[in-house]
Each structure stands twice: as C-alpha cells, then as structure tokens.
Amino acid sequence: MALKNPAKSPFVSNVRLFCVVLCMAVSGIYAGAAENGASPTFDDLTMSPELYTPMEIPGAALPFVPKDGKPLAGLTILLDPAGGQEATADAKVTTATLAADASVLTTGHLYHALVTAGAKVTTTRWDAAPQPLSERSKRVAEQDPDLVLTVRHLPDEIETALPMAQGESNEGLAAEAARMLSKALGFDVQVAVSGKAPVHATVWFGSADETTHAQRLATRGFHREESRALYEAIVAGWKDHNSGAETAASAPPAVAPTGDFRDKLPAWPKLHDGIRSYSRTLWPLARPAETAAEVQKMLEVYQRFVITEPVFFLLDAQVDKTDEGWVLSGKSSHPFLTSATKELMLSVGCDPVVNRMETLPSARLGEKRFGIVRVPMAMTWASARQGDSVQSQLLLGEPLWLLDESDDGFALLVQGGEGYIGWVRADQVTRVAGPEFDRWLNAQKTSVPRDGWAGNLRIPAGARLPLMVDGANLRLPPGALPDIDALAVDQAKSLVGTGRLGKMAAFVAAEFLTTPYVYGGRSRLGLDCSGITSAAWSAAGVTLPRDARQQVLCGQLVATPWHQPDLRAGDVLFFMDPSGKVFHAGISIGGKRFLHSSPPEVQLSSLDPADPLYTALWHKHFAMARRMAE
Structure with missing residues (x-):
C-alpha cells in the first residue's frame, strides 16, 4: 500500500510555524540509571489528573431544537433586533447596552429554530453595530417577508425599531401572543401586531423594575427561554393568521429534470449532499462510468483535492470490475472515508458496489496497537519498503497510533504526533497497550531544546520526554538504552509543560456558553465553531488559523x-x-x-455514552483531537 505525499503549500508551512513552541535551554543533560528499574506500566511518570477532570460549568444543558417537522416551510421572516449604538469615549455600559445586546442574542438564537422549522430567515443586525432605520426599512421592501419581528428589551427602543407596518392592528393576535409569551416566561410581555403583507410584530421583553430587568439580562442563557417562547408563539400564531400561505407552502415545487444521467440513478436521491456536489465536479462526463480505470482516477482526484489533509487521513482504495459488480477494496483510517468512496462510485453509476474496504487500525495488530519511538530519529515512508518516498521523521519518545503492519513484520503503518501517516521500521518502535500508552501520552513532558547524549544515545532537539515522579529525571522509552531508562535534567521543572494555557483557553471558551451560533462570528453576540476555538486560544496567547480545516494542522495529536x-x-x-x-x-x-458552537448555540457535549450530554452524532463524526500547547 502506497501513500501519496501532496505538495506542501507555503500556507501549510506558515500554519505549522504558528504551532512551534520555543523552549528554554537545558543547562545540562546526562545519563543516569534508574534506581529501582522502570515499570513497563509507566507508574513512575508525573501525571496531572486535574487537567483531565471536566471543569464545572453551571447552566450546561442540551439546547432546544425543534422536532415538529417543517411547520413554517415556505414562509419568509425578517428578524429585527432593536437597539445598537455607536461607541463613544464617555459612554458607559448601561441597561440600554445590555438590552441592545439581548435583542441580538434572542434573535440570533431564534434564527436557527425558525430555519429548522423550514422558514427562510434573515436579520437586520448580527452584532453591536447599529443599522440605520433607512437601511432596515429598505431590507423590508427588498425582501418582502411574510413576517417582520422586532424584538425590544427597553420601552424607549421604539425609536431604534422599525416603524410598524401600515394597516389595522390585530389586537386579538397580539393579545394571544402576549399571553403565550408571558405564561412561558413568567413575566409580562408586551406585543403589538399590525399589517397583513407583511405582518409586523413588535415584542417587548421588559420589566417595571429596572434593577431586576438588568439582572435578568446579565444572566447567562436568558435568551434561550425567550427564543423558545417566540418560536412556539410564531408557529401557533401563523397557523391561525396566515393558513393560506402555509397551505401553499406545504406542496414543494416540482423539480425540473436536468438531463443529467445521475437523476435516473436509484441511489442518487439517498446520497449525502456533499457527495452529490463533488460527483458533478469530479465526474464531468455525460455518461455513467464504464471502466475501473476511470473510476480509479476519479477516486485519486477525490483523495488529493477533497479530503482534508490526505497525509492525516488515509484512503487507499482500489477498484475492480468483475462478475460480482464493482469491487471496492483497500484501507481507510475513518469510516466516513470508506462510505464516501462507495457513495462516489454509486453516484457515477457503479452499481452494485461490493465493499471490501478495511477501516484501520487492523485487527491483526492485536492488543498492542500503540507505540513509542525508541531511537533518536526514525524516517517514515510511503510504503513498507524502506526509502520509498519520505513522509516525515519521528523523534525519540514520540507517541504513535499503529494502523497496520506489513506481512513480513518488517514495518508498521503509524500515525505520529504531528498527524502524518507513514510506514516505519518495526524495530524502531516499542509497542504498548492502551493503558500504558495513555500514561505516556498524558504525562507531564519536557521539550529538549538542543541535542544531548545519554552514553552514545543522541537525545535530539525537539524530543519531548515525560517527567518522572522524582521531578529530576526524564523517562526514556523502553528499549532505547540497555539498563538505562532515565535522564537527569538540570532545572527540569522549569521546562515542563503545565497545561496552564489549555486551562486558560477552556475557561475563556466557557464564557461563551449559550451564545448563538453565527457563521463567521468571533464575539459574545455570536460565533461559529472555529471562532470559539480561535478566540479561546487567542486569549491564552496562542494564535490559531481561522477555519477548522486549517486549525487541524496545528498542535500534537492526542486522540483518534x-x-x-x-x-x-x-x-x-x-x-x-x-x-x-x-x-x-x-x-x-x-x-x-x-x-x-453548533446551531443554535455554543453548547456542552460529551463523547461518553454514559453522560447525559452525550450526542451520538458527534461521536460518529469525531476525527481527531490535537493539543495546541503543553
């Protein structure tokens, strides 16, 4: 099995430079024999269990996501959060400031519930910047929505809200909406409704007591309750107020045939949207596949240009056309890569597909499916033949996730700490089982800033070795030197990673809990998934690239x-x-x-099936975890 090594772009190189951590100089390194002999279970390593204990975060709960179908399908809604003001030098944070932010938080959260229910939704404001009334009124005219919903949290915000639509007020609908909202939230909510095309509703979440109101607006997650109450009121109210529009929307428009051969394939409607999109790009021919060679070429292009970093995620697929059908064989490092390959073949008319792909790690590895580099430096190659296209170089002590081994036992297919996958000589690796590997992986580490020696064993600059419980020695991998398993390092404690930066980043991220998901956002009023990771680590002093597909290039691999x-x-x-x-x-x-951060909000989830916050979806989609700093 051969691995491909795509050309490394200058961008990728620059991203990796962000992730280099400069270490202090070691004043002296010398070899020393372990006093009592090293235990193969690594019980002699310094651990920091507090870094792996989940932080206590009050208010964590699964977010509300509508599960009542598409009751708003075909409707268009314009959300209008009132408030917003220009920053001035003498301005103070007042209830008005909190109220303006509150309206953005509530509408930002509501946006996702409405979209899930089938509505087409836009908003006049995503952040703290004010939008002139002229611009917001222009949006109403251009989009011609069925419903304009203005959300206010102070009475005097009426001056910054859109003017009510022309036409008779609907006092009955307003009273019913106010009743529903007040009952759901436990305080009086005022509602005004007017017009027919569009219907314009203004909702004021207020309180006669300004102090109580300010305290409520400062409470984490208050907008969750408002959003859900508004959603339920809109669904209920729209059925009565505009049932004609809803009935018309219930019948989806007919889809005109495109003339593409794919439209006639039985499997086409069932394929993932991304697969269907890539199929049209990767297979421009106006006919179905005819030969295994042309399908193989399509899969090679998919591997090179679609998969995020092919050196991190292995796909080695071969296609044959036999009497059984289209036979797919080979190996991959993630179940989705296997299923995506099969779906791509189905999308170009390969039917049936006989799937014989193996998802790694291979069962023949047995219990010891992990390893530790036992030599100063070890090259990895594109195949089990030594010297076949260099992939990367591993350093002493580096943890390895084993994927496969060659038939003759000469080489192991491994994924190293930086994420690269390649073949390495088996005699350069000490194999261990999961519990021992976890202790080595999670022990406090010291980075070696310049080459040193233990006897005639080179300790290369850049190697990261675990600190032993005595605080004065670094642990060598088993088998690195006969009768020597430790290094004494002067001032070792000053070089040990403490996990402080990661803890700081996690604390910062926790402050965003319940913040609405906003694509492209990086602030307390809304942010996306890579926005929260980059903002949290930026506060800890580490700059990450903007997007998830770029951030995955950084740090040290710690989970698969x-x-x-x-x-x-x-x-x-x-x-x-x-x-x-x-x-x-x-x-x-x-x-x-x-x-x-995933629609509708920043939320807390778990990969533990026994945890009430566990979601099988995220467990299924998990690809890897990386440590950005020690």
Missing part, C-alpha cells in the same frame, strides 16, 4: 476515532463530514466533555 482517552482542558477536537472533510471543531473542558 479508534482511541479516545480523556482529553486535557484546552485540547481541540475536530470532526469529519460524510464527504471526508473536516467541518467542525470544539474545545475540551477536560475528560470527554467539550464546548463547541
């Missing part, structure tokens, strides 16, 4: 789909979509729990 140990606070988790692309990121708060 087939091995998910407890993560350290601050570790960044990445998720793959069914087309093979990294599409989502989150940040660990320790253990199996992680914070992430």
